[in-house]
Amino acid sequence: MPQFFMNKRLIILLVGIILLVALIGFSLRERDNLSWPEQFVKDTAGFVQSIFAKPAHSIAGFVGNVQDLLHTYEENEILKKRLDEYAQLKIESDRLEKENEELKAIIEKKEDLASYNPLPASVISRSFDRWDETLIINKGENQGIKTNMAVVTSEGMIGTIKSTSKLSSTVQLLTTIDRANRIHVAVQAEKDVYGLIEGYDAESKMLLIKQIPSNSKVEKGQNVITSGLGGMYRKGLFIGTIEKVEPDQYGLTQTAYVKPAANFYNIEEVIVIERLMDQPDEDVVDNDE
Amino acid sequence: MNKKWWIPIFAIIFFDIESIFANYFPVQLISEDWICVPRFLLSFFIFIAVYYDKKLALIYGLVFGLIMDIVFIDILGIYLFWYPAIIYGVSKLMKIIHTHLLILAFITLLAITVLEFGVYGFNFILQITDMPIEHFVNNRLFPTLLLNLVFYLLLAYPLKKYFTLIKKVKEEEEGMFQS
Secondary structure, eight states, X not given: OHXXXXXXXXXXXXXXXXHHHHHHHHHHSOOSSOOHHHHHHHHHHHHHHHHHHHHHHHHHHHHHHHHHHHXXXXXXXXXXXXXXXXXXXXXXXHHHHHHHHHHHHHTTOOOOTTOEEEEEEEEEEEOSSOSSOEEEESOOGGGTOOTTOEEEOXXXXXXXXXXXXXXXXXXXXXXXXXXXXXXXXXXXXXXXXXXXXXXXETTTTEEXXXXXXXXXXXXXXOEEEEOSOSSSXXXXXEEEEEEEEEEOTTSSEEEXXXXXXXXXXXXXXXXXXXXXXXXXXXXXXXXXX | OOGGGHHHHHHHHHHHHHHHHHHHOOGGGTOTTOOOOOOHHHHHHHXXXXXXXXXXXXXXXXXXXXXXXXXXXXXXXXXXXXXXXXXXHHHHHHHHSXXXXXXXXXXXXXXXXXXXXXXXXXXXXXXXXXXXXXXXXXXXXXXXXXXXXXXXXXXXXXXXXXXHHHHHHHHHXXXXXXX
């Protein structure tokens, strides 16, 4: 047997494999926080990446502007049609907002599920191999970002904060196929229908709301927003519209396919939503999931 | 400035191009299902291994593999394993095969294929993805190979020139010390 132990390469290989398995095991377990060497590397890489992200933003912005110019006419037509509608809506929404505030003042309610604090951030990079769809943004714990906060663009919700380091944090997009990625949502029907987003269908590129009771009236074209009841996100973040509804195998429940409102390409600026309403205890949330 | 300092600078530049690539490259205009993964850093390391220094390439593979794992996937060990393993394999292979840019193009594509399958295998075992293999080959592997072939064709000649130049300098320096 001495021959076996003398073989240096074999020993290195074996030790390497053991280390590898240990590392994978270490990083796969449920972690609340990244270890400090990881945070350090992330922040350093984030700094360098942000230097490169800026010129990329401006080049992409220029190309986008040219494309916008080409579509100006059509867009203008559509916008003109919408404009009248918009004025009406604006007045209505102002009136309702004021009324809402007055009513809240009467019952002395300061925060509700919809109140939030927006934290704007820029995207500095995106996971390049795209197995796990993540973005890295240039704000971290120091700016008050915590895991599980919702992340939106102007179009709608795009994902949640997966992990944070001091100066940057990682956003997991809704398009990741992750069973832990569940969001409590409300479908805006005559009476709100509640459900959970349970995953993403890569083929049709739609989010799935499973297990909607078969007697609830969910139809194509209805809007889906966060309900605020899951404990993580504020109420009323726009997620998308229902594209189709299918009964499940046994006909007891139905599955709704939601077309996400946000565009998942060319994301530059995002807003992290901090919910002001008290969070439930962490233990309770963990048990729920 | 010594010309070999360009190696780490190039490595950092390629790393950052990879990291903003996915957000800007408009592959969805060609086909919504395609996913092009930039593997520029790996091609660069293969160049180091073949034209300059095998050991240096292995060290770069280890360091950047670890950085990629930490920054992008939060699972340590995937690229940390595959980068050095592939660089080692390529440098072994190049001992048998005559070094020529066209042959190296083929070897690079082969290396990227191995890496793609390797990462896919890891993700499949760890149940991060449930993508069937035909889907993987059609929508990930081929677009990725195409993209990296374009990259290779653009940069192979300048990179080869650069590395042969600094190798010559290095050998001259070593010769000086020996004499």
